[in-house]
Amino acid sequence: RLHALAPFHASVDQFAVFGKLVAQFGAFPIGDLLDRYAEIEAVYPRGFEHVSSHHDLKPENLAFDGRRLLVLDWEAAFLDDRNFDLAMPASFFVRDDTVLERYLALYYGAPPTVGQRARFELVRIVEHVFYAVFLAALAQRGGAADDGAPAEGFHAFHDALLGGLMVREPMQQLRYAKVHAAEGLRRAHSPAFVDWLSRARD
Numbered sequence: 001r002l003h004a005l006a007p008f009h010a011s012v013d014q015f016a017v018f019g020k021l022v023a024q025f026g027a028f029p030i031g032d033l034l035d036r037y038a039e040i041e042a043v044y045p046r047g048f049e050h051v052s053s054h055h056d057l058k059p060e061n062l063a064f065d066g067r068r069l070l071v072l073d074w075e076a077a078f079l080d081d082r083n084f085d086l087a088m089p090a091s092f093f094v095r096d097d098t099v100l101e102r103y104l105a106l107y108y109g110a111p112p113t114v115g116q117r118a119r120f121e122l123v124r125i126v127e128h129v130f131y132a133v134f135l136a137a138l139a140q141r142g143g144a145a146d147d148g149a150p151a152e153g154f155h156a157f158h159d160a161l162l163g164g165l166m167v168r169e170p171m172q173q174l175r176y177a178k179v180h181a182a183e184g185l186r187r188a189h190s191p192a193f194v195d196w197l198s199r200a201r202d
Helices: 014-023 033-043 084-092 099-109 116-142 154-162 170-188 193-199
Strands: 051-052 062-065 069-071 080-081
Touching: 014 033, 014 069, 014 080, 033 116, 033 170, 033 193, 051 084, 051 099, 080 084, 084 099, 084 154, 099 116, 116 170, 116 193
Parallel strands: none
Antiparallel strands: 051 080, 062 069
16 A cells, blocks of 8 residues: 555665665675675666655554554655665564565565565665664764674564564674574575575566
8 A cells, every 4th residue: 555655756886875875884794795785786776666655664653553554754754765765664574575565565565576575685785784883873873882692583572572672882882783693694695695686677
């Protein structure tokens, strides 16, 4: 329903926004994730199927009154690639490929095409890059130093967020940055990554 609304008044090139943030990126251990991001940026169809988007569909911006799902906080709303709206809820509620196929099929009204699936998977990685860089920058600005602890599990951390964990303190932001970086690396090193790149324009 959101994506079927009349076009919002402004459109933003997310890759341009992310590129500026990545260019300002400080030292943070994310392996070759920025290289994989560059590969995605090079092939992803820009301006493709932009729709009216909320762009911050995290659970704290969703409410249920017993009949309706209400979407709150429209500060970041603009025209955007539909997959950015699809990727954030998936981080909380999509835990395996079977659920993902159902999630995308419910959205599209039919099983996703290879191109639809590829674009979703690539945007998912882009979101991991963005949050790893953004949260690490916030943490560094707040004075947090990496203690060398390994990243926590992606789904376990999101379960904690659903349970009420608030990521406001610098060390919590650094923890979450590590979680996104590790998950982004895992997805970018999937055997399917090269296929997703080749299918992005299908």
